[in-house]
Amino acid sequence: MSVLTSQDNVLRQRLEADLVEVRRVFAGELQSDLDCVNDLAGHAQRYHGKMLRPMLVLATAMAVEPTCETIEQKYLVAAAVVEMVHLATLVHDDVLDDAQMRRRGATINHLRGNEAAVMLGDYLISHAYHLCSSLGSPEISRMIAHATNTVCEGELLQLANRHRLDLDEPTYFKIITRKTASLCGACCGVTAELSGCGQKVAEALYGYGETLGIAFQIIDDVLDLTGDQDTVGKTLGQDLVKGKLTLPLIHALGACDEACREELIGLLRSEGGEGLSEERAGEVAVRVREVLLEWESLDYAREKAVSLVERAKLGLMENLEDTPARSYLLGLADSVVTRRL
């Protein structure tokens, strides 16, 4: 075993142990004296998935403080804050999408109704800010709130463009940069701010997180069209049903011939002209995949994601010391495009 591999293993073990602590901080913050609240908050904790955002915080903290052997509490708190913000957006997203399945289980809205899901999302976001204020830094509170402002803007822009088959690539990128990448950027930016590592490194880290976030969302959108539901663990084809045009479809509509374009538009519009019905989604998805393969639109989207990941990695390599944590962040960026769930 090389020295590097051994160091990598130590780092991975530290990250695993730190994630356990993050979950503890997360669960502790949500404790209430009301059983009905604890019961519902317990459901939310089933939503923990890959924990990409806490991982970004923890690995960034290790990268900017390479000599610290144990992580400081403030980073564990920040990691729990970003995870809480993220879960709040998932819970409200599922209400917006009327989704039935998430992380291989039923969604809160499906189990307990939209009302409980709206309130649970509010409870999570409120506790995220509450926990954040315990860091004692108005600047960190501002950064987190700025990120959530931006996430909401992205969601609202997406909502305003639903069922628009003429959605263009710049608008698509504006949507996903705001709704997904801004929080990933904040994960690294907040950690940099907490460490006091200086503006240049902080900007590089924010850029890394944001760029990785854009790539992550592109792949998420590709998987919604091509993934295996059992592997991904959530209802697929929802973007078609909800009239959300994503990068592969935007590419296909621009690249294909007129006959194919007309066929695609016909497939994506329902009889009423509004959107695709849940019933037709299955057969439509099969044909859409064929078209996307024919016009190499899935490859186009994946290549965009790959080049974004390369850009994210370059920013890190140019601005951060070569440490096991930096290697881990580089690998994390790669995993965003190779993932199957």
Add this chain to the structure above:
Amino acid sequence: MSVLTSQDNVLRQRLEADLVEVRRVFAGELQSDLDCVNDLAGHAQRYHGKMLRPMLVLATAMAVEPTCETIEQKYLVAAAVVEMVHLATLVHDDVLDDAQMRRRGATINHLRGNEAAVMLGDYLISHAYHLCSSLGSPEISRMIAHATNTVCEGELLQLANRHRLDLDEPTYFKIITRKTASLCGACCGVTAELSGCGQKVAEALYGYGETLGIAFQIIDDVLDLTGDQDTVGKTLGQDLVKGKLTLPLIHALGACDEACREELIGLLRSEGGEGLSEERAGEVAVRVREVLLEWESLDYAREKAVSLVERAKLGLMENLEDTPARSYLLGLADSVVTRRL
């Protein structure tokens, strides 16, 4: 005109002018580079109503800083923050209640769909915290977030008790203290903290705001049962439809005879045993009012509100200097129980 009346007029004019500034801070914070976001945020500003919560902040600021002739910016910001939190809860409440009408206009969910309403509420709450962080005080951020945690708990407790005809008075008070009174308490508490007026006065002010908030919600619940829709400006009888038992009904169910109790339970349950249908609400409301009058349950609720207002006023008189602002706060408490909308 007595000296006191003249001072009162000066104070009212200052409050009016300050409220204009609060609206300006509010609108400025919500500005986005996206038209679709500004369009939706514009709707939210129609929701400004009596602006009780900003008024609590402004009048409290004047009461604790009686020698200041113009209000400091920090209080205007705090007033905009609490109004933003409040409007966020109204927007989500209307989703929860499926309400059609608010402030004499159509609700956001009715106009633009539940999805836009969920996201607009999130946008408002996110900006409330963002604006709050500009005050530069982690303690203020913590107090606001603690209040919103508590509001959510109140809403979740209410949700868990829907359609429960055995809801008792202590649980009712727990619900309304959390969902409504905690934010009113925070209006005064945050202002006290910003002024540095000292713990004893701060606690008295928090107690005043919280107690006034409980009374306010009792009267809100009475008006839902007895009010005139055109005067109140929102859909009435919604508590019956949504299976929310409020103080007059809790009293009547406990005070009336067995025959009446059975009749009430029959009226409030639908055929399926779940709750009252929208269609039956009108005729049921008429009969429920008769029963509430017969058993003096509306008077019971109003008297509770009056005694709470007296307690709120006493706390102020014992702990604050006699100033025009204190007189205004005493009058504000009285108006909570005499209001018709």
